[in-house]
Amino acid sequence: MQKLISRIMDFADEYNMFPKTGLVMVCVSGGADSMCLFGVLLEISRLRGFNVCVAHYNHMLRGEESCRDEAFVREYCTVRGVPFYSGSGDVRGHAKKKGIGIEEAARDLRYAFFDEAAKESGSVVIATAHTADDNAETMLLNFVRGAGAAGFSGIPPKRGVLIRPMLRISRDDVLDYIRERDIPFVEDSSNSLDIYTRNKLRHNVAPVLREINPRFSEAAANASEVLRADEEYLAGAAREFINSAKRGGSPDTGIPFFSYNNKKTIHNELLQIEDEVETGANPELRFPNSEFSLGVDELLGLPFAVSSRVIRYLCRGKTSYRHVKAVLELCGRGSPNASLSLPGMTVFREYGRIVFAQGRVAAAEGFEPVYPEDGSRIALPGAGLFVSCKMLACNGTINKSLTTFLFQCIDLCGRITVRPRLEGDEIKLLGHKYTKSVRKLYIEHRIPVRKRSIIPVVADEKGVLAVYGIGAGDRAVPKPGDPALQIDFGEMCRYVE
Secondary structure, eight states: OHHHHHHHHHHHHHTTOSOSSSEEEEEOOSSHHHHHHHHHHHHHHHHHOOEEEEEEEEOOOSTHHHHHHHHHHHHHHHHHTOOEEEEEOOHHHHHHHHTOOHHHHHHHHHHHHHHHHHHHHTOSEEEOOOOHHHHHHHHHHHHHTTOOHHHHTOSOSEETTEEOTTTTOOHHHHHHHHHHTTOOOOOOGGGGOTTSHHHHIIIIIHHHHHHHOTTHHHHHHHHHHHHHHHHHHHHHHHHHHHHHHHTTSOOOSSOOOOOOOOGGGGOSTTOOOOTTOSSSSOOOOOOSOSEEEEEHHHHHTSOHHHHHHHHHHHTTTOOOHHHHHHHHHHHHOSOSEEEEEETTEEEEEETTEEEEEESOOOOOOOOOOBOOOTTOEEEETTTTEEEEEEEEEOOOOOOOOSSEEEEEGGGOOSOOEEEOOOTTOEEOBTTOSSOEEHHHHHHHTTOOGGGGGGSOEEEETTEEEEETTTEEBSSSOOOTTOEEEEEEEEEGGGOOO
């Protein structure tokens, strides 16, 4: 069994799992796997200098048996003087409230408790007893659900403070260890029931695969490691593409080179694969902005292996293969303006850009017309702007701003209005030969359809005088010294009373 200890230590050292000092929290259910991990870590702790505590979560799903398991683990820790932390929760109630399955609900509550127990105990890392067999079963689960390389990567050896030191150890190795060390354990009766998907695979599919290849779990572990390295490379390319776009550059459509010098490098924020993924999709990935846009041609120029990861990242991981294909089809459409609803996300094609917006996003509703007067400052909440107005003498300075406009008072006709575009609006821009409809100007300036209703139009009773962001007309242009009316727009967030 010293060989088993050495194998676990070597594997843990590859991923820098164990701290030099401090506390390691072991998640112990009372079953064979977790009792084996508990025993192994007690032995290793004496060699490495860290300490061990235990956390047990009672799912309250098996009545007396659940309480028996908790009492068993508690007593085992008490006899050995190991700090013990326990928690429990209403898994069925949580599943009903969230509209999720029992297995997912149990996992949510269990890991939430482990996080809290780690904080309370001051633990540096949290160790779970996932084995090579668990990893193989997870890969099969993800295969059944149509996962990509991320899902086939299986259970990551390390994710944040979570470590899985026994991920290269088979269940047969576990049983050999606890028999030799005479370590007691309890049986979970639900493990024999085929009402759970994982149990169906464990009892009916995995045995057949082991008949074909007795070292199936080991083969699966090797495959997951290779796929995880591939995922790191491709996810890194996707991340570099997005970061380049964030910097305002033109993203490189080629795949950058990433060295693979150490297995520890394969864990980053794009590879945080849940250890018991039931969906076959990437978990939610955080992205800071409510909207993010990319060039359509740049995205379509990427290999699918990279573009699909870019899309999944920007959609916060809540996408299937079908969703990814739909986004790429949206990019390829001839229509300059179109949209697509995805889980928790709306994607827009806006001319040469593809925009990812969080939530359900409809076209802007516009804003109520306002009537600025000398000295006034009026908010336009729908547009996120304010408009101010003042009388002054034109000083002859040429104002090239598309947000500040100066009009000769004598040429104004009636009341000044700031409003959204109306059907039939047209303007002859200063310095241009022809009169154009405002609608055509919006198209020429590639203003997305969903935002056109919040573009302020300055008009008097005779017609349009100026369009925010586009320019002023050739009517009511003041000369130096003329009494003039200045209309100025500013972003509301930049001006706080």
